[in-house]
Amino acid sequence: MTDTAIRTSRPDVQELDRLVVRFAGDSGDGMQLTGDRFSNASAVMGNDLATMPDFPAEIRAPAGTLHGVSAFQVQVSSEDISTPGDAPNVLVAMNPAALRSELHRLEVGGTIIINSDSFNERNLDKAGYEANPLEDGTLDRYTAYRVPMTSLTKEVCKDLGVKPRDAERSKNFFALGVVSWMFGRPTAPTLEWINVKFGRRPKVVAANTAAFNAGHAFGETTEMFHSTYRVPAAKLPPGTYTSVNGNTALAWGLLAASQQAKLPLFLASYPITPASDILHELSGRKNFGVRTFQAEDEIAAVCSAVGASFGGHIGVTTTSGPGVALKSEAIGLALSLEVPLVVIDIQRGGPSTGLPTKTEASDLNLALYGRHGEAPLPVVASYSPTQCFFAAIEAVRIALKYRTPVVLLSDGYLGNGSEPWRIPRSEDLPDISVEFATAESLLNGSGDSSVRPYRRDPETLARPWIVPGTPGLMHRIGGLEKEDGTGNISYDPDNHELMTRLRAEKVERVAKDIPPTMLDSDGLADLLMLTWGSTWGAVTSAVKRVRAAGGKVDHAHLTHLNPLPIDLEPILRSYAKVYLPEMNMGQLAMLLRGRFLIDVHSVSKVQGVPFTAGEIADLINGALND
């Protein structure tokens, strides 16, 4: 353990390209909030950043226990980054349990800031420490700073008339103050935010402000710290920025889609981690005309969304894996009815209840194949928190235009992670509006006056969207096989084959209508890293790193999993090796191999945590030296 002897001179200011800080404490310690504030202050300074909350499944596990530890990791950078970083450079540990559960992640030689007040016997015990790690050499390989945060916070709050128990709750702001000073983060945004957030409770404002200032001052004055650090602003494209996590971006994307389609949104969901926040966000946006419906279960949720779509709204349902499984049958109905529907899956660790608060990308098979009968549908996946906004618009666009259910895959890591976002202007968003059929549009030119609800658009193969209330177009549709054109029940063998092929062909035609594969190529590589979903982030970082070291590697990314972009096959064929890292056991790899008979190499990680850029860089280097 580096001795934290009191220094006598001003600390040096070191400049860093990037910095990864991990805040860890008890569930009740407010670590998510602390991390979020630190990120925000960094964003305002112009850093690029990416965050990853990591909290326990329990609501409030007993204080001080290992399973009650809640952590928040953020990478701030002077460059364009795409992950919350691999090994943290700095760990803030509010109690022994946090230290114990998080220390292994820290880079060797990293910095630890510890709330030394919490290292009493009871807490050490709860964390399962036999000896005090602050004293037994555990921290030898790190730079550890022991700060009596609890007592200092209580002290500074004394004069404010805040009770000690309440004051203690502000200790996270003390920690934030210390870290803010250490890394030269501006204090104004945090102070302002405290005012707005707790405005209605003046004592809380006072305590948090005092604690934050005290922490900052502690860094400044105690001369405990050897160095402070600066991460200069990133060279991001000019514009107005904000910071959002994937679930919020996704919810906003749905609102944007509703605006751009000129149709009201109907969101029917049943709460489930990590998707519930989308329901929460949209429930608070009723002025956008969105109807949110907390259904009695997932089946009711998807069915009511289908009912709303039948009625001419944009029917959307959000959930996670177990919910998608339950919705299978009704998604099949929407597919057979050929009505728009968007099913959003914020993936988490499976199977069964699995790891509800952890991330995974193992629902791709379910999205592609999880229905009885031949039931193909388009699948779209978002790849970064803010890109969830656009992915939502794209999913709605396809659903409306092709009258089909669409599955949009996100995951817990994207949903909870945030990053800066150059705010788009709504005038730059695509017009995704479609027409409802009217008696004139449908019957004219058909030469007969009977309603043909399955008369298809020759280009898209979409059937007309005839909403109840339209005079003259009354008709009945259902889940039994229908005659093409008339929509009447048909048991005719050839018609069934025709409809099966038409439904498949309709989905295939979407391929003409989607962007090409995202390809980052310098034209010289033999190795292609292929990604979908959130793995994009780690691979983007890793590819940069490897290239910086002279390695030749390209990166292709898929935003559409079904249908696949038309240019994918030639791209894949132009590389000697294709590696495909997935947070599953190789689901997309299997699909591509089967489709193209190309030996796509699958790389799996199924640990509830995303790939790190380091892991991928090692993988690439291994493949290059192979």
Place this chain on the structure above:
Amino acid sequence: MTDTAIRTSRPDVQELDRLVVRFAGDSGDGMQLTGDRFSNASAVMGNDLATMPDFPAEIRAPAGTLHGVSAFQVQVSSEDISTPGDAPNVLVAMNPAALRSELHRLEVGGTIIINSDSFNERNLDKAGYEANPLEDGTLDRYTAYRVPMTSLTKEVCKDLGVKPRDAERSKNFFALGVVSWMFGRPTAPTLEWINVKFGRRPKVVAANTAAFNAGHAFGETTEMFHSTYRVPAAKLPPGTYTSVNGNTALAWGLLAASQQAKLPLFLASYPITPASDILHELSGRKNFGVRTFQAEDEIAAVCSAVGASFGGHIGVTTTSGPGVALKSEAIGLALSLEVPLVVIDIQRGGPSTGLPTKTEASDLNLALYGRHGEAPLPVVASYSPTQCFFAAIEAVRIALKYRTPVVLLSDGYLGNGSEPWRIPRSEDLPDISVEFATAESLLNGSGDSSVRPYRRDPETLARPWIVPGTPGLMHRIGGLEKEDGTGNISYDPDNHELMTRLRAEKVERVAKDIPPTMLDSDGLADLLMLTWGSTWGAVTSAVKRVRAAGGKVDHAHLTHLNPLPIDLEPILRSYAKVYLPEMNMGQLAMLLRGRFLIDVHSVSKVQGVPFTAGEIADLINGALND
């Protein structure tokens, strides 16, 4: 139309290798029963045979309409056959609708036996005939016999004191009598059956007997018919035979599995076509100790089966596609709990409600991939009606031994189709019993006294089956990720990866424990026909036909779809061409291509009806000449 002039001499007796008869009439005309009786009499004569009922989705569609036509096709043969035949040689048409909807299937030059009484204006109208097909040349290309079945039946019943309306109901027995005479079927089995079946209603026995005899006599005496036919007995292996359809065989297989496992069966199902008959059959077999439970829905069905398995019973649930979709989430639970469970899917046409009474094999993807998270499980498929018996035992065997859910795929065609069956002796069936854990077996040797419900068998990787009621082994399990060994909830990343891989590996290990690929090879072919499920029948027939004509083709069949037999890959690699016909859009083909990077050629038919041997023979010939 061949004139059915009265002949003056005994008809010739022609010998046939095989004969395909199709009985068609109104839903209320008893065609299923008639066909069934004809088949039975043929079986008793020693013919091999295969049947295919084909009835409407409606319970009782209005009499005389096209959609109310119910048909039954049977092929009887002097050889070992595997399909109910392609184009029928003989069509029995009880009314105009039956003629209209079925005539197109008949081979050119085929024989039609018509109930001429029913060709009145009203019925012609309902069938949509503008002119009477008996008179307008429609039947010119066939040999048509017009028999006034209704009036003759009424006539013969008059003296029995049977009311004309009731007598009319016996006209199908008249038809059966005619056909029985024409094809030299024995009368005794049918007469005996009438006695047993209707014994409690003497008037019905009398009417049916009289009608049947009258029909037979009509053939014998009216000299209307030019020829009669004989299909000699097939050279089947010696033994005692009976005739069963696939659903009955499957139900009996479950009873056999229960006996061979020495464990009670718990069948929980929700009715659905075409699976309900399994529930019905087992509900009537309570003396076998089977508990049948008609649950409130499919989810309750599968869950209660899981509950029963937890308690040490063999938990089984039967359903069709929509039900499997609903059961997805709970199957994932069973997989995570690692308890035995057998899910039986009698596949029908999809997607959604689809074609409930028609067959299809399009739930393979759902069986393999239809769960969230990484959730692999063994999949077994039956390939002929009687083989359903053994497939059921096999599915239970794997479920019990590996403590895993197993999906058993059958289909509507197998479920309703029947064939002769050389009855196995129960002493020849495999012992599939497994041990429950006891305190001694589980705790001994482990060196610690804590219950480790996930301590795995090193060979199978199965965990112990600890049933409630066992002293000393109380434990709690659930769908959250568990620590290997202890089964305690674990959010540990490495443990999750380990458990994911263990669950997959456990399923893979089943491959060591299953029979090799069924391969029919003469060692000279370049072309392999690969099959799974009921397509086995048509391909077996077709391969015989092609070989008989000198073509070189081999046939491999898969009874296990996951894991695949170990010898499959080398087999596939040893052919220049592999063709895989499926009643879906190529689901297994995609899997094999992805797995082995072999260009397996998919052949699809999605029409609610099975491939015919003729179609497959054409396909083979095409491939050979390619």
Place this chain on the structure above:
Amino acid sequence: MTDVSVPQTTRADWTSDQEPRWCPGCGDYSVLSAMQLLMPTLGVRRENTVFISGIGCAARFPYYMNTYGMHGIHGRAPALATGLAVSRPDLDVWVIGGDGDMLSIGGNHLLHALRRNVKLKILLFNNQIYGLTKGQLSPTSEVGKVTKSTPMGSVDEPFNPVSVALGAEATFVARTHDMDRGHMQEMFRRAWEHDGAAFVEIYQNCNVFNDGAFAAITKKDKRKSMLIDLEHGMPIRFGDNNERGVMMGADGQLRIVDVDDVGVGNIIVHDERADTPTLAFALSRLAAGPFLPTPVGVYRAVESPEYAEQVSRQIAFSQEISGPGDLDALLRSRTLWEVS
């Protein structure tokens, strides 16, 4: 609700071009005629009328109405319909299903639609059997019933659909039967008038798999003595000469009595508008099955805020306070910073 500008229609206008595919003699035909004949009298437009069903014989109903219609999936009609009714409060949404569809697999959706008071007109065709799948037990089949899935007789206690609905906070609950077109039409009309979830149980004969299940009470000559006609504000009396009546005991149990024995004054007066469903529930318990005197008519009809309307109101209110949604403003509603 009746819109005078609606053109006059006849039964033919409400009849689709699809031929019904029920068994000859099925009670479903009577319900269909009742509905097709009622519609022209309601003054509604066909294009504003939607029938949504699950799966089963009854669930084929929408195909035969010349309105908008959806034949959904088994059990989910109330959920499908809830989505439509909440997003399109301008439509009349009818929900059709059998006893299996809406009380077995779909029981939960029915319950939740009722408690939420979504404006749906829900018709439960109770034939006490699974028709379409050819004769298994349903959750309303009586104990001991021999069916394909219960060859030794059922051991399941059946639901009483009226009790279930009342237990689930239903605001409108009625019962009718397929032998009386006028009564059916009256109940359907009342359901249509109700501003909220209206639940109507129809005793419907399945002449193929459960023939005569209701004959003991619905046959013409039995109706007077076996059907207790509920009429709001009237003493609850029945019998060939109205000689019997229903009385509430101090022990909290209803009793059937001879009116003469207790005096008319002691016969309970039906109050369909009572705040609590206590009396309605008690009435639903009078007969455990359709073989004792059984109340038909409107058990309960109370006013209570309708769901879709409240959802719409929250939207309007929120637009009133916050202004209509402005996407650009929303995207800029959090901490912002500029990069130049």
Place this chain on the structure above:
Amino acid sequence: MTDVSVPQTTRADWTSDQEPRWCPGCGDYSVLSAMQLLMPTLGVRRENTVFISGIGCAARFPYYMNTYGMHGIHGRAPALATGLAVSRPDLDVWVIGGDGDMLSIGGNHLLHALRRNVKLKILLFNNQIYGLTKGQLSPTSEVGKVTKSTPMGSVDEPFNPVSVALGAEATFVARTHDMDRGHMQEMFRRAWEHDGAAFVEIYQNCNVFNDGAFAAITKKDKRKSMLIDLEHGMPIRFGDNNERGVMMGADGQLRIVDVDDVGVGNIIVHDERADTPTLAFALSRLAAGPFLPTPVGVYRAVESPEYAEQVSRQIAFSQEISGPGDLDALLRSRTLWEVS
């Protein structure tokens, strides 16, 4: 049922090695202690006791009991438990779930388990909120409730779990609350004694997302005036001095009255064993939510054939008539022919 050969146990024997992971102060802890303390008094064996739950905070309960246990999937505990109880009638099967688990997603399974009268002891932890998913509306949340998913207040009418259970033919229905260990234990014991499906609603405080939801009636000083203790065969009275009572009106509605005003003789006598659940239902309607005088205790407890037992009986009976299943005979039970 008490087996004298069962070894004496203590609370510790019934406590598993897993540390409860509820929030400090959660009402679930009280229920757990009540159960762990009750168990040694029942004279049952741990290995014959099984707890099965769905998903939710409450549903973690099984982990903490040193018995057999299964933490199932959301909403399906009654179905999982039905399979176990029907196949293993020798076990005591307890079912645990929250208001979301058993009344929202799992409502239907609960209803069907109740109507079938499967021998299950079903404990509904009603905290009127979704705890585990951090604070959304539940089907028992009151109208107007502001939650994460209803920021403008809920517009959903809640279920009354006791009414729902009674509407579903439940044979045993009780209500208790987490502030009174003795009362909980009494209700659990009664549920355990019941030969059929026993349903117990527990008012349970979620101090994080819905603190004090029941305080108006369960706080120590409120109990006398706000909780109506139901006791079989006793007039239904309550109040600090037992001064208030419940009376049935001739209009079929219950009323709370001053005992002195009407006379004790007119106070209704509680009859938990009444054939019909009419009175029990009426009692469940006295308070629309936990803020008016609310009956607690056993609403209904009637004997009715138990499901698993009847299933077993059919098996025994069938073996008696047809002999135990003989596979070889079965395979030969249809038309046979010989090929030689």
